[in-house]
Amino acid sequence: MCNGKVEFSVNMTNEETVAAALPMQEHWLPLSNLDLILPPVDVSVFFCYNKPIITIGTHHNNIVECLKNSLAEALVSYYAFAGEIVANSMGEPELLCNNRGVDFVEAFADIELQSLNLYNPDESVEGKLVPKKKHGVLAVQVTWMKCGGLVVACTFDHRIADAYSANMFFVSWAEIARPKNNKSFIPTTQPCFRRSLLTPRRPPSIHPSLYDMYVPITDLPPPPAPELESDIKTDPIISRIYYVTSEELNNMQSLANSNNSSSTKRSKLESFSALLWKMVAAAASTDNENIVAKMGLVVDGRKRLSNGDKNKEEIMSSYFGNVLSIPYGGRLGNELVENPLSWVADRVHDFLEEAVTEEHFLGLIDWVEEHRPIPGLARIYCGSTGGEGGPTFVVSSGQRFPESKVDFGWGKPVLGSYHFPWGGDAGYVMPMPSPKRNGDWLLYMHLPKTHLHYMEARAPHFFRPISWDYLLN
Template sequence: MCIGKGEFTVKVTNKEIVAAALPMQEHWLPLSNLDLILPPVDVGVFFCYKNPIITTATHHSIVGCLKNSLTEALVSYYAFAGEVMTNSMGEPELLCNNRGVDFVEAFADVELQSLNLYNPDETVEGKLVPKKKHGVLAVQATWMKCGGLVVACTFDHRIADAYSANMFLVSWAEIARPNDNKSLIPTTQPCFRRSLLTPRRPPSIHPSIYDMYVPISDLPPPPEPESDIKTDPIISRIYYVTSKELNNMQSLANSNNNGGSSKRSKLESFSAFLWKMVAEAASINNENIVAKMGLVVDGRKRLSNGDKNKEELMNSYFGNVLSIPYGGRLAEELVDNPLCWVADRVHEFLEAAVTEEHFLGLIDWVEEHRPVPGLARIYCGSTGGEEGPTFVVSSGQRFPESKVDFGWGKPVFGSYHFPWGGSAGYVMPMPSPKRNGDWLLYMHLPKGHLHFMEAQAPHFFRPISWDYLIN
């Protein structure tokens, strides 16, 4: 089987199912209320390694190492070896039956350093990152013509958020690395205790949650196909931004702080900068549109609330513990006001979602509407007659690229790949593999907006290149 698209061909050389090394009793694992607000979307992640062939290693032994360590990792991370089914209420539920992971071996007729990482739609999508057809997780190991290797995974977002996937990736690599005293039990044991996210009796839901989330039964019908003809297509690009530019941006975002204690973080500052840029790109033909931006918040620390025992459990909790607060502003005011003003608006809408009460209330909100699924309003794009750009920023600063070393060295490059299918855009900043304070930016936004940003701020949005990575 060959997958041909773009400038090179990927040939699948082997397919098999890799299951956990130890048998398990089949059981059902319910999704938490915070899992149930995720749509059925898959997330991709990939890592590029320079030629890992060492003196005694071969293609066969390296792929064998990946498979053998995966079978051990799945003993602890058994959720990734299961299947999502529909229960009697019509809700998704995880059947932990050790169905296993689809593992694909492939060969790409291209050298690693010839991959155009800037345009992952052409070089990564459907070629190096596998399409998940069954189960919860799919893995693909692709050898390159130069002897390089790309290891990629695709997982069901309803089962795991990026935090959970990162735990798994680090544990998998930890088991694979040669070590005389190595244990096959990963250092971090995932916690599947759904009781940590139990709804309250009676519920207590802050009105702001009704603004952030919506039952899908309340969504308007999708637009007719004809109305999408003029829509700017959403595409994926990967950039890098230097630490110098990030620091300059953060200084501007804090220019009205006057030495106060509430300093805007780099993520808040970057999100404000991007909100302004997207608003400017979208308002060229219409200044009266509303530009909306959401920020993904991880609730693990919020739900711990100083309880050391709960903190330990939440730190290893496997599942989704996310919320997406958002703000909407007229594009004109975002463009006309300074970055520090926009950063203050970002901080304002974030404040409502960085508390324990917010996450407990969100759990209660889902319970109130079950079995009707809920969805973050920002994911739905422009709704309620408010035409304008919408996008979500999700921090990938904990992306563990440097820890995904299977025994032949750290990756030279790694990134999430998440063309999530919604009508809203998606942006994830991650640390550069150079570990010098630079960021990588995975950006899934309208093509016209990306072209505008590249033209207006080429010093900031620099296309990722191998020259940058290896020099």
């Protein structure tokens, strides 16, 4: 199978706007304090299908009509994706639920699906198979391949939805699209938009650790001088997709727990984050042993805010919006390199402990309220600011990525992945389950080029470039 560079073009064949199937009363939906902590960045996700065949026929128009009609039905419940963001009188973003609709593009790519270089999504996916969101909150692109394969991709505004919320939408859209006898079918999950679930407290209670994790944008240092910017550009941040076998993941977790005397084992995510922290530090330390390597881990607060309350847990499990925090740790590069993986995994666990409680998320809601209308930002997003000059990256678990459930009626995708080259100075890594469902992981990694090359050279048994040979065998 081809994994080298293959030039191809994508031609847009149709573009329209898909609105919700039922009319709705125009209304405003305020962003929660946990939405306001997100910068205005877009997230993309794509699903690859081999030659779709559904009961209504194989004609392209039938399949696209099925996608559009089911999208229109899905937007009745997920109306936030059919709106647009407008600034309010305080200058803060709000969601105008006006059923503006979703920009829907149909395209044709003059390449076989299995000739796509998935290992290098900057070449094969970015600007070609995932749409650029021009208006509204969500954009969709459906691209036919020369072989008859299909790529369905979406780009959405992160301020409106986190990955958990987007996953709910993808599954519901696919459920509606699948042929069924019951025409009044209701998707498994109905989204909840109750912002009152994330109301700040009176009086507020803010733990001092939150002032270390988050910063008002007015307190950020000025951008780097032009000469430093040129240095940054010499080592661009690029995207790659790898797979890791379940055997390597188990070996890694065993090493991370080798000196752990506690009854609680380090999870695979903690263990992987520790391994990545060590390798990024090693790659960056080749030029400077005194660098400080910083790593953040995205924590979903839905279960934390439920705090064991079954009723609230059920409500929070369908909450649509952002319920995220990003605790982080910073360590000297040589400290991370020289200590065993188990020691680094313990340090990951240490800084995670601060953010896995109900009090942490309630305090974060209060922190945002204290600084409004000045926007806040997770410090880890700010990249190598603060004078240390070391590498900075974020790990976000995609283990709940529902790729196997995004079946529109013609079978499961052969591959699904998030694509998030967010444009900042910090890197981003998302591990997801392999579509083979055999315990392997896929890794979407957006890191400096030299760091990725270092990892590939030092650990080729672990970071294996994704290929069609792997996916189809």
